Amino acid sequence: MPDAESTHSDQLQSLKDEFRRHLETFYARLKLAPPYESVEKAIRTLTTLMHALPKDEQGRIISDPTLRWQQFRSAFDTSGLANKHHGIIAGLAHNRSALNLPAEYDHFLSLFISQEQT
Helix, strand or coil: CCCHHHHHHHHHHHHHHHHHHHHHHHHHHCCCCCCHHHHHHHHHHHHHHHHCCCHHHHHHHHHCHHHHHHHHHHHHHHCCHHHCCHHHHHHHHCCHHHCCCCHHHHHHHHHHHHHHHC
16 A cells, blocks of 8 residues: 555656646647747746645645646746747737637636736
């Protein structure tokens, strides 16, 4: 039987894997090559953000899709990934209905629209 620490570590790894899949989907559906070094930095940022939280909060995030997306968005922004391909993605985001992305990806797209408006 796995101990609580290894289970928690596995859950954090699953969270990182999920984030990576979402980033791959995001760039693939926008037909853009992902900025690989920045993607890796975003995943490291997610790890740092999660490790800074108490274990009970980490558990809530892992089990709640809404909280997970908030963390994904935060890591996407904090890591600087939202600055990559900025002009291209901002242009695409303005025609949201033409994008082949599920609504959850608006967490990422909103960063490009809000930066355009400032």
